Amino acid sequence: MGQITIYSEDFNTDDGSWSGIATSGIWRRDSGNTPSGDTGPVSGVSDGSYLYAEASSNFNLIDTTGSPSINLTSYSNAYVTFDYHMYGADMGTLSLHVNNSSNPAIWTNNSDLGDEWFTARNIDISSYAGQSVVLIFKSVIGSDYKSDMCFDNFVVRDTPVMIGSTAYDACSGSFNDGSDGSNYINHTDWEYSISLECAS
Secondary structure: OOOOEEEEEOOOOOOOOOOOOOOOOOEEEEEOOOOOOOOOOOOOOOOOEEEEEOOOOOOOOEEEEEOOOEEOOOOOOOEEEEEEEEOOOOOOEEEEEEOOOOOOOOEEEOOOOOOOEEEEEEEEOHHHOOOEEOEEEEEEOOOOOOOOEEEEEEEEEOOOOOOOOOOOOOEEEEEEOOOOOOOEOOOOOEOOEEEEEEOO
């Protein structure tokens, strides 16, 4: 049986009914740059839209945005994957929680990672299988405006997205050991390459 996508939202059409999204609030939907320089992304992961916490005029404030109710009653396992962007010298903390932002975080980051999107994969929420859940991002804005934090492509699946040769359901690819000469560097150094096509 193949992998099942339980919930998926890329925010390209609208805010996906995530709570607390407002054009003048802390949590907003955007595409392209966020308003301030030296923080936030140039665009969403695939040049689309994303949700982000706006740092300007919101220094040290805490706010949340939550997903619609996600029905896990028909599943025995569930895993969360999403893209995130945390760029800025004043970066605060972004964390993910189940049902209530006062519950322990199931994922968190408080580092300036540079102007780049990263992917958080396979956050296990299987302990909530058999019920409906709301997944909540909590932003703690840093001490100045270079603290915009973003997420995109939020997906819940019934099995993990695997990376590597065991990813039969998620990936297919090829391996090149350089023996054909295409990856030869010099007489002592070789470059090994793996090409994968993975489920988003």
